[in-house]
Amino acid sequence: MSKEVETKDGHIYPLEEKINRLKPEDFKKALQIFKEKINHEYAAYLNSCVHCGLCADSCHYFLTYGDIKSIPAYKLDLIVSVFKGAAPPTHNAAQSAEKSRKSGNVRFFRELYSKIVGAKDFNHQMVREWVDSLYGRCSMCGRCSINCSIGLNIAYLIRMARGVLTAIGLTPPGLKSTVDTAIEKGNNMGIPKEDWIETVEWLEEEFQEEVDDPEATFPIDKKGAALFYTVNPREPMFFPLSISAVGKIFYAAKESWTFSSGNYDVTNYGLYDGNDKGAGIMSNRLVQSMEELGCKTLVLAECGHGYNSNRWEAPEWLRKKYSFEVKSILEIVADYIREGRIKLEPSLNEKPITIHDPCNLVRLGGIVETQRYILKHAAKNVIEMIPNRQKNFCCGGGGGQLAMTHFSERRLKVGKIKADQIKETGAKIVATPCHNCIDQLMELNKHYKLGVEIKTICEIVANAIVV
Amino acid sequence: MLDFLRYGVILSLIISLISLAILIIKTFSFGRSPLNAKPQGDVKRGILYAFGRGMMPWEKESAGKHLLTYVAGILYHIGVFMSILYLFTLLFLIKLPVSFIYMFRITFLVGFLCGFALLLKRWLAPTMRALSCPDDFISNVIVDIFLVLAFLHTFFSHLLLLFFLFAIFLFLYIPIGKIRHCVFFFIVRILFGHFYGFRGIVPPQKKVTFEK
Numbered sequence: 001m002s003k004e005v006e007t008k009d010g011h012i013y014p015l016e017e018k019i020n021r022l023k024p025e026d027f028k029k030a031l032q033i034f035k036e037k038i039n040h041e042y043a044a045y046l047n048s049c050v051h052c053g054l055c056a057d058s059c060h061y062f063l064t065y066g067d068i069k070s071i072p073a074y075k076l077d078l079i080v081s082v083f084k085g086a087a088p089p090t091h092n093a094a095q096s097a098e099k100s101r102k103s104g105n106v107r108f109f110r111e112l113y114s115k116i117v118g119a120k121d122f123n124h125q126m127v128r129e130w131v132d133s134l135y136g137r138c139s140m141c142g143r144c145s146i147n148c149s150i151g152l153n154i155a156y157l158i159r160m161a162r163g164v165l166t167a168i169g170l171t172p173p174g175l176k177s178t179v180d181t182a183i184e185k186g187n188n189m190g191i192p193k194e195d196w197i198e199t200v201e202w203l204e205e206e207f208q209e210e211v212d213d214p215e216a217t218f219p220i221d222k223k224g225a226a227l228f229y230t231v232n233p234r235e236p237m238f239f240p241l242s243i244s245a246v247g248k249i250f251y252a253a254k255e256s257w258t259f260s261s262g263n264y265d266v267t268n269y270g271l272y273d274g275n276d277k278g279a280g281i282m283s284n285r286l287v288q289s290m291e292e293l294g295c296k297t298l299v300l301a302e303c304g305h306g307y308n309s310n311r312w313e314a315p316e317w318l319r320k321k322y323s324f325e326v327k328s329i330l331e332i333v334a335d336y337i338r339e340g341r342i343k344l345e346p347s348l349n350e351k352p353i354t355i356h357d358p359c360n361l362v363r364l365g366g367i368v369e370t371q372r373y374i375l376k377h378a379a380k381n382v383i384e385m386i387p388n389r390q391k392n393f394c395c396g397g398g399g400g401q402l403a404m405t406h407f408s409e410r411r412l413k414v415g416k417i418k419a420d421q422i423k424e425t426g427a428k429i430v431a432t433p434c435h436n437c438i439d440q441l442m443e444l445n446k447h448y449k450l451g452v453e454i455k456t457i458c459e460i461v462a463n464a465i466v467v
Numbered sequence: 468m469l470d471f472l473r474y475g476v477i478l479s480l481i482i483s484l485i486s487l488a489i490l491i492i493k494t495f496s497f498g499r500s501p502l503n504a505k506p507q508g509d510v511k512r513g514i515l516y517a518f519g520r521g522m523m524p525w526e527k528e529s530a531g532k533h534l535l536t537y538v539a540g541i542l543y544h545i546g547v548f549m550s551i552l553y554l555f556t557l558l559f560l561i562k563l564p565v566s567f568i569y570m571f572r573i574t575f576l577v578g579f580l581c582g583f584a585l586l587l588k589r590w591l592a593p594t595m596r597a598l599s600c601p602d603d604f605i606s607n608v609i610v611d612i613f614l615v616l617a618f619l620h621t622f623f624s625h626l627l628l629l630f631f632l633f634a635i636f637l638f639l640y641i642p643i644g645k646i647r648h649c650v651f652f653f654i655v656r657i658l659f660g661h662f663y664g665f666r667g668i669v670p671p672q673k674k675v676t677f678e679k
Contacts, residue, residue, distance in 0.1 A: 039499035041658050047494060048651040051603050053595050054529040054536065068597040077598070117644060118600030147529035149540070150652055151517060151659030312666060315503035322505070366507050366667035372675035382677040390668060391528060 018170065019127050026168045027122055033167045034082065034122075037160045045152045046083045049076055055154070058147035060393055061137045064414045072144035072154050075133045077118065079161045082126060085119025130165055134158050135172050136407045139414075140272065141359035141394035155364070163274025171273045174403040179269045182282055187265035189233040197261055199236040203244050211251065211467055218247050221293065222258035227332065228295035229257055230266035230286060230310075232303045232435040239435070242302070245462035249333060252465050253341040257299075263289040266306035268314075271360075272400030276317045283314035290324050297325040299332055302456045304358030304434035305398065307365045328361070330370045330433055333461055337377050344464040349379035351453075353460065354427035356385065356418070356441065357392040358434035371433055371457050378457075378464040383425045393417050395432075397440025412447055415440060419448035433457045472631040473558055479638035486642035487650050494654070506665050513664010517656045521669060536588065539581040546578010547610055550617040554634055557620075557627065568621050575618035582611045602644040610646070613637050 038046070051073055056062045061070035068074050113119070120126060142155040165171065171179070182188040187196075197220060204218040219225065229250075235243050250257045263285035270279025290298050300307050311326045336342040353375065361367045368389050375382050385392065396415035401407055418441070422430055430441055430452050441454045524530040530537040553571050556563055563571075586607045589595045616630045641647060663669040 038497050040495045040497045041499055043494040043497045044651060044654045044658060047490065048648050048655045050645050050648050051589075051595075051598050051600070052536075052540070053592075053598055054533055056594065057532060058529055068594050071594060071598060073598055113643070115601060116605065117602045145659075146663075147527060149529070150648065150655050151521075152655060153659070153662060312504050315505075316500075319500065319503065321503045326505075363668065364666070368668070369672045369675045372677075376675055376677060384677065387528070389674075390671065 015131065015170070015172070016128070019124055019131070022124060022127060022168065030127075030164050030168045031082075031122055034161075034164045037163055038083075041153070042157060042160060045154075045157055046080050048150050048152060049073055049080060050150065051077070052149045055144040055148050058143045060139075060141075060143075060396060060414045060417050061410070063417060069129075069133055070137050072138075072148075075138055076152065076154050076157060078126065078129055078133055079157055081118050081120040082122045084117055085114045085121065127165070127170065130161060131170055131172070134161050134165070135175075135400075135404060136410060139359070139394045139396060139399035139401050141398050142363050143359070143391075143394065146363065146390060159271070159274045161274070162272070163276065166273045166275045172400075172404040172406060174405045175269060175273055175400040178400075178403045179273050179275070179278055182265060182267070182269060183278055186262060186285065187233040188267050188269060189237055191233055191236060193261060196236055196264065199240060200243075200259060203240055203247065207244055207247055207251070211248075213251075216251050218243075219258045220261050222256075224294050225256045225258035226296050227255060227257040227299045228286075228290055228293055228297070229259060229299045229301070229329070230264050230306070231259070231301045232267055232306065233265050234435050234439070235301070239438075239456075242435075242456045242459055245456065245458040246301070246329060248462045248465060248467070249336070249342060249458060252343075252467050253336045258293060258295065260289040260293065266301045266303045266310065268306060268309035269400055269403065270317075271305050271309045271313060272403075279309065279313070280317035283310055284318055286310060287314075287318065287320075287322070295324065297327055297332075298322075300326065300328050302329060302433035302435065302458060304360035304362075304365065304436060307367065308360035311365065328365075328367050328370070328433070330367055330374060330457060333458065334370045334373050337374065342461075343466040344378045344461065345466050346378060346380045346464060348464045349429075349460055350381070351428040352381040352383055352426060353379050353429040353431050354383050354385055354422060354425040355388070356395060356422075356430050356432040356434075356437055357389055358432060358437045359392075359394050359398050361433060362392065363390045367433075371431075374457055374461060375431060378461045379431075383427050385421045385425055393421060395437050395440045395444065397436050402436055402439055411440070412443060415444045416448065419444045419450060422450055422452060423448075427452060429453045429455055429460070431455050431457055431460055469628060469631070472628060472635070476554070476558055476631050476634045476638070479635040483638040483641045487647060490642060490647060491650065491654070502665065504665075506667075508664050508667030508669075510661050510664045513662075513669050514657055514660030516664065516670040517660030521660075536585070539584055542577050543581040543585060543610075544578075546574050546581065546614055549574040550578070550614055553617050553621075554630070557630070572618060572621045575614050575621070579611055579614040579618060582607060582614060586611065606640070606644045606646050609637055609640055 053071065053073060055072040059070060059072050138158050140155040140158055144154045145152060148154065178188050181190045200218050200220055208214050208216050229246065231243060268279055268282045270282055286298060300310055307328050315322055355371060355375065395418045396411045401411045432438060432441065433456060438454050444450065445452055445454060520526050524534055524537055549571055589599050589603060613633055616626060616633055620626045620630050
């Protein structure tokens with residue numbers, strides 16, 4: 001549970017205290033938003049859990065902790081119980097007594113029904129459980145959904161419920177500040193425009209030296225380019241080599257492409273705080289850039305949730321059909337290989353490589369075999385983790401867990417499953433097309449002493465490119 | 468009395484169906500605008516997968532890991548569907564050949580044993596018990612009793628009154644509790660197939676394999 005929350009008046013309050021200070025109107029607002037967020041899909045899910053419990057050991061939280069609070073069905077039930085019996089708490093005893101006198105029998109049957117089907121009030125205790133379980137015990141990886149006997153999309157219901165908490169100001173602080181920064185400053189790390197441009201120029205110079213070609217460019221705001229390439233802001237800050245790697249691939253493929261000087265952030269933490277409006281603002285920036293630059297394809301960097309957000313969810317948040325293509329950089333690279341636009345020498349990547357499948361890209365995004373096709377051509381020795389693809393385990397870093405520092409102990413603990421998977425392969429390199437996963441894997445690497453390198457797919461491709 | 472109960476069963480079934488229809492209408496009244504994202508896969512194939520291969524124990528880890536529960540669940544549901552079918556033959560006075568009676572008997576008995584085993588699991592496994600609400604037990608017990616009555620009726624025809632009476636109770640309970648999943652299961656599987664099929668996640672794509 002969160003330790004602290006900073007409020008507008010500048011005081012530091014424990015999150016617990018913030019929950020305690022919720023007033024009846026806050027609950028009323030939350031329930032109103034809850035109702036507004038329910039569509040027929042969610043309503044069907046909320047009517048259908050049979051509590052078979054078979055989802056339990058599909059969840060890395062349950063496998064780690066073994067407690068009931070970590071069972072996906074339990075987390076779902078927190079939402080279902082409110083859906084079944086939602087009524088804001090009445091603090092006024094006199095009002096409550098009057099109500100009960102008036103509606104005696106109806107009330108009795110309602111209460112009996114509530115007890116039988118497990119309906120519960122949305123009150124302080126329930127909010128506490130929502131925060132702890134829906135934020136602190138779920139990385140929204142969707143592994144439970146594919147293992148659900150019925151087929152409930154639990155991850156999306158949890159997102160919806162997180163959105164309710166966000167609406168009453170109960171987003172865990174780290175996640176909230178990430179979203180706020182992205183909305184206010186245009187990227188989630190608050191990188192000033194000049195710094196971004198300077199970084200790209202510096203990378204361009206380095207690259208020109210590397211390929212000994214002064215004409216090699218990392219274009220910014222190039223109108224009419226075929227591809228508009230986005231990046232995760234962590235790349236210019238901490239992993240500039242992954243930008244260079246993509247630049248090298250585009251150079252080798254003689255691609256017409258561009259960065260945007262302003263809107264380049266592929267990430268969208270609105271996927272994790274459940275606020276569709278905020279998420280829409282972030283994704284719309286990329287749409288605006290696409291329209292301003294007149295590019296044909298929006299190319300999403302190696303970022304799992306960025307792909308899910310911008311490829312699948314953003315058109316729904318924005319309620320519009322895109323007039324352009326949205327593709328993962330992996331799809332572009334795979335096409336280059338197929339079309340012979342780039343030549344790769346697998347022997348340049350000799351160390352054994354294993355693939356980590358980011359949940360948002362693979363299980364929820366549908367980019368499953370593309371990265372494998374690429375690595376088959378770019379590396380000599382690739383070993384699959386077991387299980388893999390749609391059945392792969394989450395690394396623990398998804399669902400905004402990396403931003404919510406107060407849950408980091410749990411995050412590292414649940415990551416042991418992934419660490420063990422990696423160890424089992426004996427690989428020296430873990431390739432993963434997601435910067436969130438990379439951050440988590442780097443921590444796991446250190447914490448569990450795995451002794452591996454963590455790389456993006458494009459870094460491996462760039463290393464194998466014959467220019 | 469028997470005719471009165473016979474009509475009672477039919478009436479309770481109609482009430483149950485109307486209530487379920489209202490539930491479904493209410494569910495769909497929440498609405499949802501058509502998807503705007505460009506599809507990557509085939510929705511129809513996704514839905515077919517959801518009702519076929521996607522439920523197989525070799526495809527679904529949770530089913531494979533809990534094979535006994537999975538098989539018990541299937542046999543339990545077969546028993547339930549057969550007992551409803553049997554009820555209809557009694558309601559509409561359809562004479563069954565003896566071999567059919569034997570078949571019904573076996574499915575009722577196996578169905579009951581599986582249902583009861585699942586009930587015991589729910590009661591005895593601490594996580595399952597903690598996960599359950601009274602409805603989980605009530606629904607199971609109601610269906611188990613229905614199966615027992617169906618089974619006993621194949622031997623003792625004078626139990627028909629009791630069987631009909633209990634059928635009325637069962638039908639009236641269906642929309643209230645979790646037995647409503649008898650319709651929601653199909654809706655959710657379609658939604659599942661649609662979601663994952665639309666995104667090209669299921670059916671699984673042709674695998675790229677690596678040399679060992």
